[in-house]
């Protein structure tokens with residue numbers, strides 16, 4: 001187990017498309033999952049880390065909403081997520097995000113309020129989850145890292161905050 | 170490309186010692202909104218070797234307003250910068266002011282640990298909305314880092330919309346009385362006020 005260094009912008013690897021995880025039974029992959037979990041636990045208020053953020057170019061991420069300074073009442077607990085696919089989106093919500101890879105910067109980002117996501121757990125078993133609110137936001141942020149996207153690519157105009165708008169569909 | 174006229178010896182020194190570029194100035198520009206205000210202003214800044222630190226540029230009504238914190242190169246005074254902007258002022262009928270700023274930006278060090286929130290207000294337009302809301306925030310010891318308002322709706326039924334970025338004045342949390350006090354104000358003004366505490370999670 002090791003606490004890994006988080007790559008920060010403008011590191012080019014943060015902009016790369018990550019490769020699918022082909023086998024989950026390789027010891028190297030299991031070691032990487034443990035490293036990601038330990039790295040997430042070691043960083044204050046860290047609710048998720050995607051493998052590309054530590055220079056591991058695979059479609060793998062970990063999430064723990066409980067690590068938030070004010071955890072949401074409902075969240076899915078500790079998740080190890082391989083090869084995630086978002087199956088459906090509904091509703092939209094603007095919320096502030098901060099990224100380990102862009103230190104000292106936060107911005108308002110529009111995300112789907114509810115998502116249905118299919119993925120493989122750390123044993124490679126297929127799973128499906130419906131996530132809402134903060135957990136859905138974290139999942140969308142981390143999946144973006146697998147596609148080389150940073151939240152700054154999705155910042156919404158602060159003037160949109162001025163317009164009354166339904167938060168849910 | 171920089172204009173070679175401005176490569177005099179005093180300015181060249183700033184390339185040898187980049188930290189010599191430390192005189193700061195606040196530049197404000199305002200005028201009737203039209204294409205090119207930002208481009209032509211920043212062209213002058215680029216040509217004179219000014220660095221843009223923080224900036225806010227926005228359209229307000231029919232006017233365009235620019236506020237910039239600049240780092241001036243050692244050879245350039247505020248007056249000299251104002252003189253360089255003069256042709257632009259004349260051509261685009263702008264109001265320009267260059268104001269020297271004291272001190273450095275190190276005062277921001279505690280701001281990163283301050284708790285942040287976004288206050289949004291929506292309701293029928295009436296006198297005193299901004300005053301009474303900001304007075305309450307001042308009483309609670311909250312800092313305002315950003316405030317913007319807009320009148321929405323029809324001329325007969327104007328709706329006032331305001332968004333304020335708020336933070337605690339030190340590294341502590343925002344005062345717990347803030348929520349109930351805002352709820353009181355909401356009733357008094359008959360508006361909707363929503364306070365969203367920023368999540369400081371990292372992902």
Ligand SMILES: [Zn+2]
Pocket residue numbers: 098099100101141145372
């Ligand atoms: Zn991130």
